[in-house]
Amino acid sequence: MTLEAGPEVRPASLDELESEAIHTLREVAGQFERPHILFSGGKDSIVLTWLARKAFLPGSIPFPLLHIDTGHNFPEALTYRDRFAADMGARLIVRYVQDSIDQGRVTEETGPYASRNGLQTTTLLDAVGELKIDAALGGARRDEEKARAKERVFSHRDVFGQWDPKNQRPELWRLYNGLHRPGEHFRVFPLSNWTELDIWRYIVAEGIPLPSLYFAHERAVVERGGVLLAYSDLITLLPGEVPTTRRIRFRTVGDATITGAIPSDATELDDVLREVVAARTTERSGRADDRRSDAAMEDRKRQGYF
Amino acid sequence: MEERILRFATAGSVDDGKSSLIGRLLYDSKSIMEDQLRAVEDASRQRGSEGVELALLTDGLRAEREQNITIDVAYRYFSTPKRKFIIADTPGHLQYTRNMVTGASTADIAVILIDARKGVLEQSRRHAAISHLLGIQKLVVAVNKMDLMSFSQMVFERIEREFREFTDRLGAADVRFIPISALLGDNVVDRSAHTPWYEGPALLEYLEDVEIPSRAKDGFRLPVQYVIRPDQDFRGFAGRVEGGSVRVGDRVTIAASGIASRVASLHVAGAPAETAHEGQAVVLAIEDEVDASRGDLIVADLAPPIESDRIEAVVCWLGETPLQTGRRYLMLHAARRVSAVVETLLHRVDVDTLEPLPAAELGLNEIGRLALRAASPLFFDPYDGNPALGSFVLVDPGTNATVGAGMIQAPAAEGEAERRAGRTLATEGDARALGAALRRFGRPVLIVDVSRPDFAREAVAQGFDVLYAGIPADPSAFRAEGEDALERALAYLEEETV
Numbered sequence: 001m002t003l004e005a006g007p008e009v010r011p012a013s014l015d016e017l018e019s020e021a022i023h024t025l026r027e028v029a030g031q032f033e034r035p036h037i038l039f040s041g042g043k044d045s046i047v048l049t050w051l052a053r054k055a056f057l058p059g060s061i062p063f064p065l066l067h068i069d070t071g072h073n074f075p076e077a078l079t080y081r082d083r084f085a086a087d088m089g090a091r092l093i094v095r096y097v098q099d100s101i102d103q104g105r106v107t108e109e110t111g112p113y114a115s116r117n118g119l120q121t122t123t124l125l126d127a128v129g130e131l132k133i134d135a136a137l138g139g140a141r142r143d144e145e146k147a148r149a150k151e152r153v154f155s156h157r158d159v160f161g162q163w164d165p166k167n168q169r170p171e172l173w174r175l176y177n178g179l180h181r182p183g184e185h186f187r188v189f190p191l192s193n194w195t196e197l198d199i200w201r202y203i204v205a206e207g208i209p210l211p212s213l214y215f216a217h218e219r220a221v222v223e224r225g226g227v228l229l230a231y232s233d234l235i236t237l238l239p240g241e242v243p244t245t246r247r248i249r250f251r252t253v254g255d256a257t258i259t260g261a262i263p264s265d266a267t268e269l270d271d272v273l274r275e276v277v278a279a280r281t282t283e284r285s286g287r288a289d290d291r292r293s294d295a296a297m298e299d300r301k302r303q304g305y306f
Numbered sequence: 307m308e309e310r311i312l313r314f315a316t317a318g319s320v321d322d323g324k325s326s327l328i329g330r331l332l333y334d335s336k337s338i339m340e341d342q343l344r345a346v347e348d349a350s351r352q353r354g355s356e357g358v359e360l361a362l363l364t365d366g367l368r369a370e371r372e373q374n375i376t377i378d379v380a381y382r383y384f385s386t387p388k389r390k391f392i393i394a395d396t397p398g399h400l401q402y403t404r405n406m407v408t409g410a411s412t413a414d415i416a417v418i419l420i421d422a423r424k425g426v427l428e429q430s431r432r433h434a435a436i437s438h439l440l441g442i443q444k445l446v447v448a449v450n451k452m453d454l455m456s457f458s459q460m461v462f463e464r465i466e467r468e469f470r471e472f473t474d475r476l477g478a479a480d481v482r483f484i485p486i487s488a489l490l491g492d493n494v495v496d497r498s499a500h501t502p503w504y505e506g507p508a509l510l511e512y513l514e515d516v517e518i519p520s521r522a523k524d525g526f527r528l529p530v531q532y533v534i535r536p537d538q539d540f541r542g543f544a545g546r547v548e549g550g551s552v553r554v555g556d557r558v559t560i561a562a563s564g565i566a567s568r569v570a571s572l573h574v575a576g577a578p579a580e581t582a583h584e585g586q587a588v589v590l591a592i593e594d595e596v597d598a599s600r601g602d603l604i605v606a607d608l609a610p611p612i613e614s615d616r617i618e619a620v621v622c623w624l625g626e627t628p629l630q631t632g633r634r635y636l637m638l639h640a641a642r643r644v645s646a647v648v649e650t651l652l653h654r655v656d657v658d659t660l661e662p663l664p665a666a667e668l669g670l671n672e673i674g675r676l677a678l679r680a681a682s683p684l685f686f687d688p689y690d691g692n693p694a695l696g697s698f699v700l701v702d703p704g705t706n707a708t709v710g711a712g713m714i715q716a717p718a719a720e721g722e723a724e725r726r727a728g729r730t731l732a733t734e735g736d737a738r739a740l741g742a743a744l745r746r747f748g749r750p751v752l753i754v755d756v757s758r759p760d761f762a763r764e765a766v767a768q769g770f771d772v773l774y775a776g777i778p779a780d781p782s783a784f785r786a787e788g789e790d791a792l793e794r795a796l797a798y799l800e801e802e803t804v
Contacts, residue, residue: 013311013390015586018575022587023546026531030600030641054576055544055587059536142381149380168378169708170404170624172411173697174546175638179706193311193392195383 010205017194018202021048022055023174024153024190028135029055029062031178032186035135036093038124039065039085041077042253043210044139046084047199048191050208052137053088064091066131068124070116071098072234072256080211095127112236117255125161128185135178135186143195153192159183196251200276204269214272216249216264227260251276310518315394315413315442317406317433322421323450327488328382328395331510334495337384379409388514403657403671404624406433407711410440411697414518417446417509422455422485426468431658434473439620439660439673440713441693443519444480445473448509453487457500476660484509520584523691525609526550526558529640530602534589542573542589543598545641548694549687550606551583552590557607560598561685566607567594601642603685603695611685611695614717620655620689622673625702625709629668629676635709637680639698645681646700652677677718689713 028035037052039045052061065085085092097116100106100123109115128136142148152168154176169177178186191199203210220231220243229235231243234257248261249272266272316324332338382393394409396402410416416437420430434445447469455461466483473481484493485501486509492498493508507515527549534542552558552569559566572579573589582588590604598604605611623629629648637646654665655673668674689696693713700710 011390012309015575016311019546019585019587022575023531026544026587027641030532056532056534057573057576057589058540058542059534143383149382150378170408170699170711171708172408172699172711173693174412175697175699177638177699177701177706177708179636179701181706193381193383195385195390197385198390 011201014198014202014205017191017198018051018054020193021051021190024176024188025052025055025137027154027176027178028137028188028190031176032135034132035063035137035188036066036131036133037061037063037090037137038139039067039081039092040139040254041067041073041081041211042139043199043203043214044141044191046139046208046210047194047202048137048139049084049088049090050206051190052090060089063137064093066127066133066136067092067094068120068127069094069096069098070120070255071096072116074211074213074230074253074256076212077253084209093127093131095123095130097123099123100126112238114236115255115258117258120255121161128161133185134180135188137188137190139191140189141194141196141199142189142192151189151192153189154178155187155189156180157185157187161185163187197276200273204273210269211253213250213253216247216267216271218245219248219261220245221248221261228262229258229260230256232256251279309389311390311392312415312513312516312518313392313394313413314415314417314446314513315396315406315409315437316417316419317396317409317429317436322419322424322429323488324395324419327417327419327448327450327486327494328393330488330491330494331391331393332382332384334491335384335386335510379405386510386514391513403432403436403673404622404711406436407440407622407624407673410437410442411711413437413440413442415444415446415513415516416442417448417513420447420449420465420469422449422451422461422465425465426472428658430469431472434469434478435476435658435660438473438476438478439655441690443478444516445478445482446509446512447481447483448488449483449485450488452485452492452501453490457485457492457498459501459503462501462504482506482512484512523687524550525611525687525692526552526556526604526606527611527687527692527695528552528558528588528590528604529642529694530598530600530604531641533599540591541595542571542591543602543604544587544589545604547582547584547586547588548640549584549692550609551581552588552606553581558590558592558604559607559610560596561603561605561611561613562683563597565594565596567592567596569593601640601644603640603642605685611687612717613683613685615680615683616649616677616718617680617684617686617714618652618675618677618716618718619698619712619714620673621668621676621700621710621712623668623670623710625707626670627702627709628670629674629710634703636701636703637678637684637698637712638701639684639686640695642684644684645703646678648676649679650677651675675715676712678712684714686714688715 037045037049039049049065056062067081082092097106097119100119101108105126106119106122108119127133140148140151142151152171154169154171155163156169157163180186221228222231222235222237222241222243224238224241228246228248246263247265249264249266250259250261252259264275266275316328380395382395384391394413396405396409416433418430418433420426437445449462449465452462462483462485470481484506485504486493488494492500493504495508495510497508506512526547528543528545528547530543530545532544534544552572554569554572556569557566558569569590570593571591572582574582574586603611629651631648631651634645634647637644651665651668652675653662654668655661655675656663657673662675665674687695696714698712698714699708700712701707702709
């Protein structure tokens with residue numbers, strides 16, 4: 001794939017995707033009582049929030065942002081989160097995985113591969129119950145992973161927060177059926193039809209500010225199973241592993257214990273875009289959580305994962 | 307890449323090579339990344355296959371892998387320097403007609419696969435028929451596995467002849483045939499040296515260059531999704547323009563109340579704008595203080611939609627429990643939610659030929675023509691004029707499940723539907739329909755009811771020179787425009803009403 005037009009040219013397909021996402025966001029505002037945007041601080045949820053801002057101008061975003069904090073954050077991501085929420089005029093709600101652990105709702109994984117990624121599900125579902133959330137907007141895209149390719153834009157969750165891939169509501173035209181019983185909720189994915197490249201093109205075209213993690217910087221990393229993990233107190237070194245300082249950037253920003261980095265010199269948005277165009281692996285290749293099994297994502301989603 | 311996104315639907319089962327074709331398109335356009343390919347290589351080895359099963363790239367859910375079938379609509383993405391593509395990939399078995407309908411509902415064109423060894427199968431015909439029913443104007447027929455038939459021109463041409471006969475009967479105008487081998491890549495991305503007798507483009511070439519048919523007609527339409535009120539002074543109606551265009555200062559009407567006013571301001575995707583057109587997400591403010599809310603429809607003054615609480619629609623049944631006449635369903639139409647009762651099941655539609663069949667009930671995956679009555683008037687355009695204003699889904703109010711997908715054909719008159727049930731000939735309704743149609747088109751149009759030729763005469767006397775007698779089974783046969791339209795139509799009516 002070559003990038004024929006320069007990054008400064010905004011393809012018409014972006015306008016189409018933008019319009020589609022705004023339509024979906026407005027459907028959510030029109031059909032639900034208490035929607036929330038699941039905000040991770042990653043670029044997809046940043047783009048989603050940006051679109052929500054545009055969807056309701058000259059008014060403000062009619063729902064809050066919800067961050068499920070694993071406690072394993074890159075500090076840059078938290079700084080960015082607070083400033084971005086304020087800039088977007090959005091209310092930010094945070095719920096902590098640590099609280100779920102303290103309350104005995106979940107048990108922390110142990111060992112060198114321990115991650116809090118799976119524990120988020122409980123904290124999220126507890127928040128859904130507590131805040132009576134009937135629609136949780138997420139930045140997931142169908143191109144990310146095989147199981148997501150069949151996910152609906154309006155994806156129904158039962159009272160246990162579970163997804164039943166074999167019993168999904170058919171979704172035709174742009175008619176979204178958000179009808180639900182008390183206690184049930186929907187996950188809604190306005191960016192379903194976007195690809196990683198679309199996201200980056202849009203970020204460039206709109207000039208959306210991103211956390212510094214997405215740009216090349218020096219960082220101590222350890223190489224594990226072909227993935228570069230940021231070294232911190234959260235990482236238990238395996239025998240033979242030695243942290244080294246390298247020039248890297250992140251393609252996705254999630255839980256600090258599982259988000260893989262790539263070597264990069266891209267310090268500006270245009271550089272990043274060029275790298276994305278040239279990339280030969282998917283952004284999730286750096287996610288240790290997806291590698292656990294071929295159907296790992298489907299299993300997590302059934303249980304109520306993002 | 308300046309072009310719009312091309313959305314296309316594919317349908318097929320495991321054997322005809324559909325997944326391989328999609329895998330090939332993704333692979334050859336370099337939309338498959340190395341780690342995805344590695345995962346597929348691993349999975350292929352684990353299953354004991356030689357080489358890489360490209361089909362595994364697209365069979366996502368665990369159940370599908372176990373049973374080796376595709377059971378749901380999956381969406382795939384790839385792009386070339388020329389265009390971005392979205393594939394709605396659907397299974398082809400009869401029990402998955404609903405998935406095929408779902409995939410076709412958002413597609414611009416359909417890619418139909420035929421296995422060169424097996425020739426034209428029921429499944430290929432069904433995909434063409436359903437695509438046609440959903441208003442897809444362009445069909446591409448990929449005759450696959452040509453490598454197993456020695457790239458025989460004779461085989462290809464025989465299949466083309468046979469299938470064209472069928473698509474001609476459907477009334478599908480733009481059908482193109484391409485000989486391919488998804489497995490080996492012939493004529494998929496590049497033209498093949500194995501088919502010197504074929505002079506057309508490779509499949510991807512065709513997909514890159516094909517003009518995307520526009521489906522929404524003129525006549526401004528804005529279904530209100532949400533009302534934006536940042537302060538006391540501003541009240542903006544947010545929605546997606548589903549037809550035509552609008553400019554600040556234009557006269558518009560709220561369809562339900564009939565109140566007319568002028569456009570005071572527009573925002574497109576958050577930015578102030580002077581004009582907005584079909585497909586754009588807008589916020590529209592009106593000069594006068596007008597009461598409108600979610601579900602209302604704002605339209606161009608000169609081209610109002612049809613208003614009727616009774617409609618005739620072609621419906622694909624998606625629910626496990628068969629359709630029940632006399633039962634209340636929720637209808638989701640544009641941004642509206644309204645109760646509706648199915649009054650009559652007029653006939654069933656053969657999903658392989660679109661011929662009408664007598665019907666006692668409508669079950670899962672079956673398609674039928676119904677007369678429905680809504681609790682309050684609907685404002686719509688017929689599906690073939692504007693899919694966004696002519697489509698709806700039915701929801702079971704007990705389970706909230708989406709049980710029906712409908713395409714509005716025409717308004718229906720009280721008692722008319724019952725009278726016509728069982729006849730293959732149906733018409734556009736009565737005087738009310740005539741009036742609505744006249745308003746809708748904003749130009750001389752006549753809609754004829756077979757039982758009332760006097761209406762036709764009266765309208766013609768008033769100077770209308772375009773005539774449209776809607777015969778849903780095959781409208782093209784009875785659509786007459788031009789000088790002798792009146793004579794032809796009246797002759798037809800006299801004949802039919804004797």
